[in-house]
Amino acid sequence: MSVRIYNTKSAKKEVFQPLQEGHINLYVCGITAYDYCHLGHARSTLVFDMIVRYLRYKGYDVTFIRNFTDIDDKIIKRANEQNTTCDELADRFIKAFHDDMIALGNIMPDNEPKATEHIPEIIALIETLISRDMAYASHGDVYYKVSKFVGYGSLSGRNLEDMQAGARIAVSDIKENPMDFALWKSSKEGEPAWDSPWGSGRPGWHIECSAMAKKYLGDTFDIHGGGKDLIFPHHENEIAQSEGASGKPFVNTWIHHGFVTIKDEKMSKSLGNFLTIREMLERYPAEALRLFVFSAQYRTPLDFSEQAMQDAEAGVDRIYSCLAGVAAIDQQGDENGASTIGKKDRAKLEKLNERFTAAMDNDFNTAQALGHIFDTVKSINKICQHLPPSPAAADLKLLNKSSADMQKLLGLLGLITEDPREYVQAKQDRLLAALTITQDEINSLIEQRNQARDDKEWQRADEIRDQLLSHGVEIKDGAQGTTWQVKM
Numbered sequence: 052m053s054v055r056i057y058n059t060k061s062a063k064k065e066v067f068q069p070l071q072e073g074h075i076n077l078y079v080c081g082i083t084a085y086d087y088c089h090l091g092h093a094r095s096t097l098v099f100d101m102i103v104r105y106l107r108y109k110g111y112d113v114t115f116i117r118n119f120t121d122i123d124d125k126i127i128k129r130a131n132e133q134n135t136t137c138d139e140l141a142d143r144f145i146k147a148f149h150d151d152m153i154a155l156g157n158i159m160p161d162n163e164p165k166a167t168e169h170i171p172e173i174i175a176l177i178e179t180l181i182s183r184d185m186a187y188a189s190h191g192d193v194y195y196k197v198s199k200f201v202g203y204g205s206l207s208g209r210n211l212e213d214m215q216a217g218a219r220i221a222v223s224d225i226k227e228n229p230m231d232f233a234l235w236k237s238s239k240e241g242e243p244a245w246d247s248p249w250g251s252g253r254p255g256w257h258i259e260c261s262a263m264a265k266k267y268l269g270d271t272f273d274i275h276g277g278g279k280d281l282i283f284p285h286h287e288n289e290i291a292q293s294e295g296a297s298g299k300p301f302v303n304t305w306i307h308h309g310f311v312t313i314k315d316e317k318m319s320k321s322l323g324n325f326l327t328i329r330e331m332l333e334r335y336p337a338e339a340l341r342l343f344v345f346s347a348q349y350r351t352p353l354d355f356s357e358q359a360m361q362d363a364e365a366g367v368d369r370i371y372s373c374l375a376g377v378a379a380i381d382q383q384g385d386e387n388g389a390s391t392i393g394k395k396d397r398a399k400l401e402k403l404n405e406r407f408t409a410a411m412d413n414d415f416n417t418a419q420a421l422g423h424i425f426d427t428v429k430s431i432n433k434i435c436q437h438l439p440p441s442p443a444a445a446d447l448k449l450l451n452k453s454s455a456d457m458q459k460l461l462g463l464l465g466l467i468t469e470d471p472r473e474y475v476q477a478k479q480d481r482l483l484a485a486l487t488i489t490q491d492e493i494n495s496l497i498e499q500r501n502q503a504r505d506d507k508e509w510q511r512a513d514e515i516r517d518q519l520l521s522h523g524v525e526i527k528d529g530a531q532g533t534t535w536q537v538k539m
Contacts, residue, residue, distance in 0.1 A: 056415075060302075064413075070273055073112055074114070079099045079160075081120070084142075085129045087327040098415075099115075099276055101417065114268065115160040116264070116267050118260060119164070131241075138167075155341070166254060169259065169266065176261060180292065191251075191252060192252070194227070194232065195231055195232050195291060196231060232255065232288055234254070234257075237251070238253060257288035264293070271299050271301060273304060275301075275304075282305075290302070307350070311355055339364035342364075342366050346421060348418045370425075370457070371469075371474045373454075374467065384448075391442070392449065396434055403423060403427050403457065411463070428457075483537050486537065493522075496519055497515075500515040
């Protein structure tokens with residue numbers, strides 16, 4: 052089945068067709084390196100990590116580029132506040148970003164270009180725009196002539212005339228049109244600067260991505276991505292610059308993810324309501340954060356709460372416990388044994404790959420894909436609970452295959468990266484150390500419960516189960532007898 056992607060430019064889902072058969076060129080706008088990354092950045096990197104993994108799983112050769120903005124007004128301001136250089140500040144936070152990506156388990160892009168390392172390409176692109184009468188120099192700055200680009204506003208759905216009507220022109224304005232934006236900024240005293248045909252200065256924000264995308268992916272490429280906050284003006288201006296210079300379509304498919312919110316308000320540094328990635332990973336495992344992010348389809352808002360994170364961690368535990376349970380089954384199956392797996396559960400297990408990929412092919416719907424995973428977990432747990440001491444060999448084969456399928460598919464989301472039995476045991480050890488009841492006391496109560504069941508004292512058996520549960524101990528009755536674990 053073909054992958055269908057919601058294209059921001061057309062405002063609809065489209066069957067994805069790469070420009071070159073079997074190969075995809077993808078560019079994602081990266082961070083401005085002046086501070087630690089927050090959960091909004093985490094969502095962005097995780098979304099495109101997932102997209103790249105899945106497209107490669109579908110058989111595409113993906114070239115993945117993500118840039119760093121390492122010079123801009125925010126970096127200059129923060130460097131001055133900290134009495135350091137822009138280079139030192141940017142390098143420090145690029146390193147912090149890489150540390151965060153490793154901690155999250157993200158794959159690395161094929162290239163991570165920096166703006167300051169592409170000044171010649173930026174200057175060359177600006178010169179092309181000036182030569183085509185798409186830009187002009189003014190008092191050491193260079194501005195893009197927005198009115199010259201017919202398609203301006205096509206990505207964001209904005210009308211240029213309406214935008215111009217709402218803009219205010221100051222008496223001292225050095226721009227021909229209030230909508231014109233800077234491609235090159237003349238240097239101020241104490242700021243980093245580079246020589247150019249228009250005097251000493253530095254690039255504007257938007258031009259860097261056009262120049263770097265052109266260098267690494269060409270005039271036209273397959274996918275450009277970022278957050279919804281970049282649609283206007285950043286990506287709108289990228290289109291104007293790139294197409295104004297080349298005369299060719301810039302990008303075929305635009306992908307934009309939704310915001311992370313707290314109580315329905317966008318998480319951002321400017322609002323002061325953000326949590327950094329490293330703060331989150333001190334409190335929750337990386338896989339819990341990944342599951343939280345992928346619990347919503349990437350274009351929808353993702354509302355953060357402690358309860359949502361706790362639910363995500365519990366979800367990760369539930370998957371690991373299920374897989375560990377399958378691994379613990381005695382593999383000496385009965386070749387002639389009758390199957391104990393019902394038709395509905397068998398169908399769920401056999402069609403997991405089909406259901407998961409159908410969800411992912413539909414605009415990377417991770418929420419629906421995870422729904423199929425947890426549906427399968429529920430079926431496997433039920434099957435395992437009712438397995439006889441010597442299960443049918445065919446049932447064991449199906450359980451083992453389903454377990455392997457789950458791990459493979461979850462790997463596309465960067466989940467279940469540890470050995471399930473080792474994960475569960477390590478977590479059990481940590482939880483056991485915090486219990487208010489000893490293992491000997493647990494085993495003694497289980498023996499008492501088993502005796503009560505033998506004596507058909509069902510009320511007493513239930514009381515013991517409840518007593519153990521009050522201490523955080525869950526018991527399960529299965530083919531292997533009664534087992535227990537600390538509630539995760």
